Amino acid sequence: MRRPFSTALMLLVIGGASPVLAHEPSPAATVQSSTIADAATRFLGSLSADQRALAVLPFEDDAARVNWSNLPGPMAPRHGIALAELSPEQRQAAHGLLIAAMSSQGYGKTAAIMWIDDILRVEEGEWLASATLTPEQRVQREAILASRSSGNYWFVMFGDPGTSRWGWALSGHHLAANFTVVDGQVAFTPLFLGAAPQTVQSGPYAGWSVLQHEIDRGFAMMASLNEAQRDQAVIAAAVTPDLFTGRGRKDSLAAPVGLPASQLDARQQAQLWGLIREFVGDATDEAAAAQMAAIRADGLEQLRLAWWGPTDDPAQRFMYRIHGPSILIEYTREADNRGSGGPGNHVHAIVRDPRNDYGEDWLGKHYTEHPH
Numbered sequence: 001m002r003r004p005f006s007t008a009l010m011l012l013v014i015g016g017a018s019p020v021l022a023h024e025p026s027p028a029a030t031v032q033s034s035t036i037a038d039a040a041t042r043f044l045g046s047l048s049a050d051q052r053a054l055a056v057l058p059f060e061d062d063a064a065r066v067n068w069s070n071l072p073g074p075m076a077p078r079h080g081i082a083l084a085e086l087s088p089e090q091r092q093a094a095h096g097l098l099i100a101a102m103s104s105q106g107y108g109k110t111a112a113i114m115w116i117d118d119i120l121r122v123e124e125g126e127w128l129a130s131a132t133l134t135p136e137q138r139v140q141r142e143a144i145l146a147s148r149s150s151g152n153y154w155f156v157m158f159g160d161p162g163t164s165r166w167g168w169a170l171s172g173h174h175l176a177a178n179f180t181v182v183d184g185q186v187a188f189t190p191l192f193l194g195a196a197p198q199t200v201q202s203g204p205y206a207g208w209s210v211l212q213h214e215i216d217r218g219f220a221m222m223a224s225l226n227e228a229q230r231d232q233a234v235i236a237a238a239v240t241p242d243l244f245t246g247r248g249r250k251d252s253l254a255a256p257v258g259l260p261a262s263q264l265d266a267r268q269q270a271q272l273w274g275l276i277r278e279f280v281g282d283a284t285d286e287a288a289a290a291q292m293a294a295i296r297a298d299g300l301e302q303l304r305l306a307w308w309g310p311t312d313d314p315a316q317r318f319m320y321r322i323h324g325p326s327i328l329i330e331y332t333r334e335a336d337n338r339g340s341g342g343p344g345n346h347v348h349a350i351v352r353d354p355r356n357d358y359g360e361d362w363l364g365k366h367y368t369e370h371p372h
Contacts, residue, residue: 030184032286037181039100040161040168043093047081051090055081059159059166065358066369068169068176068247070192070348073147078171083114084151094155098170101179101188106282109193112210113175114150116195119205121148123197127338148173167359174348176247180359185290187359188283189352192246196337196346211347214331217275218320222311224268225259230311233259239308239317244332244348250357250369256323258306262299272305276322279329279351291353294326303327317343328352 047055057064057079069076083091099107124145133141153172160166167180174194180187199209225233235257245252261272276295280288295303302324309318319332329351336344358367 029186029286029290032284033181033184033186036097036100036179036186037161037166039093039097040157040166043090043097043155044157044161046090046093051081051085055155056157059163061158062367064156065158065167065169065178066247066367068171068178068190068192070174070176070194070246072144072173073152074143078154078156080154080156080169080171082152082154084149097155097168098177101168101186101284102177103281103284103288109210109282110170110175110177112208113193113195114153114172116197116200116208116210117148117152117173118150119200119208120196121145122203124148131338165363178358180362182359182362185359185362186284186287187353187356187362188287188291189357190247190250191279191282191351192349193282194346194348196334196344198333198345198347201345211331211349213278214275214349215314215333215347217271217278218331219311219314221268221271221275221305222307222320224271229259229263229268232263233305234307234311236308237310239319239332243308243319243321244330244350245328245352246348246350247369247371249371250352250367253323253328253354256302256304256306258304258321258323260301261303261305262301264300269300272303272322276327276329279349280327282351291326294353295324298325309333315343326353326355328354 044052044056064079067079069078083094086094095111098110102110128138128141128145131141153170153175156169156171158167158169161168161181164183165181167178169179170177174192174196176190176192178188178190193211195210198211200206222230222233261269264272277288277292280291283291304321304323306321306323307318308320310316311318314333317333317335319330322329329349331349332347334344334346334348336342337346338344355361360367
């Protein structure tokens with residue numbers, strides 16, 4: 001179970017409200033979980049019996065609950081029902097569930113990531129038409145290209161939203177959102193967000209970007225550090241593929257590394273909290289406030305900032321990590337996904353709670369992920 005803070009007296013103050021015990025959801029959280037459950041019920045009610053058979057799995061199906069991925073559909077088959085298989089009315093209900101479970105910024109990021117797959121389909125099709133590939137490579141690339149679509153995102157429900165313990169997930173290329181409701185409390189991790197292109201380079205949508213504030217805030221954070229602080233924060237001059245804590249690497253980090261937040265001055269601490277909120281704030285206000293309270297309760301000395309790669313050029317490959325007992329945030333610019341080997345217009349981000357992914361702390365169990 002979650003390590004106690006003064007025997008579970010973790011204080012959560014929302015808008016001046018009275019403190020509440022960590023194991024008791026606040027009135028606002030209870031309203032939030034009911035709102036999400038109502039939206040889930042409306043979505044399920046819009047489905048036919050055959051569609052519900054695809055979309056609903058038992059809450060106890062642990063293997064399915066950890067089976068998210070950010071890979072294209074042909075590389076990682078999903079549970080659930082795809083948006084492409086829904087009518088316009090059913091899609092509206094699905095988006096209503098997303099809106100209920102996320103903040104306006106979180107929904108905006110999620111919707112943009114799905115939409116960008118349509119842009120990627122056009123860009124990748126133009127590249128594929130002239131690319132030099134082996135026959136095997138071309139077959140694989142064409143299969144992936146066929147899957148590029150804002151409709152290839154799968155909704156799956158775990159259990160009954162009318163009960164006290166249930167969950168749901170949305171997974172597709174560059175997106176994996178996992179929500180768990182336990183006795184009125186809402187867990188929203190793991191949350192994976194990514195984009196390729198991160199910024200649209202040409203055509204009528206040139207300039208459209210997603211996950212840009214995460215880059216800007218990260219580099220501003222590093223620019224605020226003095227030389228001694230930067231020496232502690234920067235772990236290596238290059239990014240390697242084994243760093244990112246995606247699915248299957250849940251237990252890969254032995255301990256936080258980098259610069260302790262306790263060594264930041266007041267202005268720098270404010271910047272760090274702003275960077276953390278950029279990620280945690282993708283959840284609803286109530287879920288985000290509870291997560292921020294847990295991070296603060298752990299203490300600044302347990303919260304670390306680490307960086308890989310250059311700190312002055314966001315066009316190059318870089319990665320940063322914010323890691324503590326109740327939070328793991330990672331953001332990285334990936335390599336070019338068309339084989340050049342250089343930095344790409346391609347980013348990955350993840351938010352995890354080392355103690356409570358999938359609501360495991362509240363459920364009193366540990367979920368074991370499996371690598372791709």
